[in-house]
Amino acid sequence: MVPAARAGQKRPGWDLRGQLGDMQGKVAQYKGKLQTLQESEGKLQAQLDSREEENSKLHQRLQELEEENCVLQGVHAENKQLLCQKRQMEMDIESLSQTVEKLQTANRTLTATLESVEASLKAARSDLSDTKETNSRLQQKLAAKERILEEKLHEIAEKNDDLHRCEMEERRLRNLVQELKGNIRVFCRVRPLLSSERNQSERPEHIQFNPHDSKVIVLSRTEEPQSHIGREKRETVRHDFSFDHVFQPAASQGEVFEEISLLVQSSLDGYNVSIFAYGQTGSGKTFTMEGPDNMTFGTTGMIPRAVKQIFAGAEELRAKGWSYEFTASFLEIYNETIRDLLVSKPEKEYEIKRVCNSNEDLYVTNLKYVPVTSEEEVNHLLCMAKTNRSTAKTAINDRSSRSHSVFQLKLQGKNTAKNIQCTSVLSLIDLAGSERLDKSLSTGERLKETQFINSSLCNLSQVISALANKEQHVPYRNSKLTYLLQNGLGGNSKTLMFVNISPVEENFSESLNSLRFASKVNECVIGTARANRK
Numbered sequence: 001m002v003p004a005a006r007a008g009q010k011r012p013g014w015d016l017r018g019q020l021g022d023m024q025g026k027v028a029q030y031k032g033k034l035q036t037l038q039e040s041e042g043k044l045q046a047q048l049d050s051r052e053e054e055n056s057k058l059h060q061r062l063q064e065l066e067e068e069n070c071v072l073q074g075v076h077a078e079n080k081q082l083l084c085q086k087r088q089m090e091m092d093i094e095s096l097s098q099t100v101e102k103l104q105t106a107n108r109t110l111t112a113t114l115e116s117v118e119a120s121l122k123a124a125r126s127d128l129s130d131t132k133e134t135n136s137r138l139q140q141k142l143a144a145k146e147r148i149l150e151e152k153l154h155e156i157a158e159k160n161d162d163l164h165r166c167e168m169e170e171r172r173l174r175n176l177v178q179e180l181k182g183n184i185r186v187f188c189r190v191r192p193l194l195s196s197e198r199n200q201s202e203r204p205e206h207i208q209f210n211p212h213d214s215k216v217i218v219l220s221r222t223e224e225p226q227s228h229i230g231r232e233k234r235e236t237v238r239h240d241f242s243f244d245h246v247f248q249p250a251a252s253q254g255e256v257f258e259e260i261s262l263l264v265q266s267s268l269d270g271y272n273v274s275i276f277a278y279g280q281t282g283s284g285k286t287f288t289m290e291g292p293d294n295m296t297f298g299t300t301g302m303i304p305r306a307v308k309q310i311f312a313g314a315e316e317l318r319a320k321g322w323s324y325e326f327t328a329s330f331l332e333i334y335n336e337t338i339r340d341l342l343v344s345k346p347e348k349e350y351e352i353k354r355v356c357n358s359n360e361d362l363y364v365t366n367l368k369y370v371p372v373t374s375e376e377e378v379n380h381l382l383c384m385a386k387t388n389r390s391t392a393k394t395a396i397n398d399r400s401s402r403s404h405s406v407f408q409l410k411l412q413g414k415n416t417a418k419n420i421q422c423t424s425v426l427s428l429i430d431l432a433g434s435e436r437l438d439k440s441l442s443t444g445e446r447l448k449e450t451q452f453i454n455s456s457l458c459n460l461s462q463v464i465s466a467l468a469n470k471e472q473h474v475p476y477r478n479s480k481l482t483y484l485l486q487n488g489l490g491g492n493s494k495t496l497m498f499v500n501i502s503p504v505e506e507n508f509s510e511s512l513n514s515l516r517f518a519s520k521v522n523e524c525v526i527g528t529a530r531a532n533r534k
């Protein structure tokens, strides 16, 4: 467009040819330029292509880089996370370090403790081993001791058997001694003068003792001349008596009991034992058997002493396997009538009967038989009996007993281990006064009493002599006393009689009578006693 505008400014024909030439030049120019351009374009195109190629490569590279970036970003994020984790881990590590430090400290402490524990353990192990050794030594010792113990137990068992044999032998020998002394023994006891009797003489001269022989007593009296019996001048008449023992007035209750204690003991061995006190009123029978009213420890009589010994003996025998049951009764026979001393107002009738299915055992109907377990219980019964005992006044003694009193203790022993049983009755009898009729000034009721007393005492002597003479008939039934005591009088029992003597010269005849009666009894030899054993 630009050349048309210039041609309008110069001549139109020239102008057109010039313009054409110009134009052609210009076209050629343009053509050249175009070619150059085309070439440039080709180059550019080539460049463009190469650029495009490069661009594509770059693009690809960019993509790769983006991808890498993306990866890097991931890595970065990861890195960041790792950093975070690292920090966390560092913190953890730090805390762990602290923990580790603490643990190390604790570990150190524990190690120290462990060391000390190990040391203790070691010591304990060593102790344990020592203890084990000691233990094993002790076990051996124990086993040895057990063996010894077993042997000893065996020995003890054998010794126990020996002991039992010895005990039986001792019993046998003790009873043999008693038998050799005679189953009926008589002890004479002369009581001291009472203060009320002192005006007579300080020392009774009509009674003499032998200081070298405790078995002898002599009664002597100077008698006036009596030509009708051949005595022309005054002469001293001697009456010599010999008994198993004679107790002088000074003899204590203890000394007397010592002499009868073996006899009492044999009732624990199964022997019936009867101990009588015989003598005139006021001669000391009740004192000997029971003791005085104002009893002291030293003056207790044979009954409480026997009871004490029986219970003590039973207790000793308990250790040897024996056990005992005791039954006590206390009665009096007054004018041939039985009365229970263990009841204050006896109203019943009492009769002596045989126990059913038994040839020997007797019992009294309605009588109180009291099972007793101790000395105190029996002493209580003795007190009760003393109060209830019938007493009556006579010319000779203020509180003279006019009845026979019979205390009986039944003993039932058993030794379960040895399968032995024994039964016996210990009878302690305080006989009624034996004074003669003329002296006691008895009349009326008193006369009757005296007759009953004398008849039953006479019957007692008849029974004893019938037994001694081995007579077929023994008159037990003639009096309540002998009937009741027949088991304590026969050959199966041991009998002891105290003959009590008053020291008063006035009582010479009574004393002589008593000593004569006792002598008769003493002469009796009744068969061998047998223990009631099963």
Ligand SMILES: Nc1ncnc2c1ncn2[C@@H]1O[C@H](COP(=O)(O)OP(=O)(O)OP(=O)(O)O)[C@@H](O)[C@H]1O
Residues within 6 Å of the ligand: 190, 191, 192, 194, 249, 279, 280, 281, 282, 283, 284, 285, 286, 287, 288, 292, 293, 397, 399, 400, 401, 402, 431, 432, 433, 434, 500
């Ligand atoms: N050995 C003695 N020592 C001291 N006093 C005694 C002795 N023996 C007896 N007596 C006393 O003599 C008196 C008579 O004794 P006791 O009453 O025992 O006689 P008794 O024979 O039982 O008489 P009775 O037949 O009347 O019962 C009593 O005062 C008693 O204390």
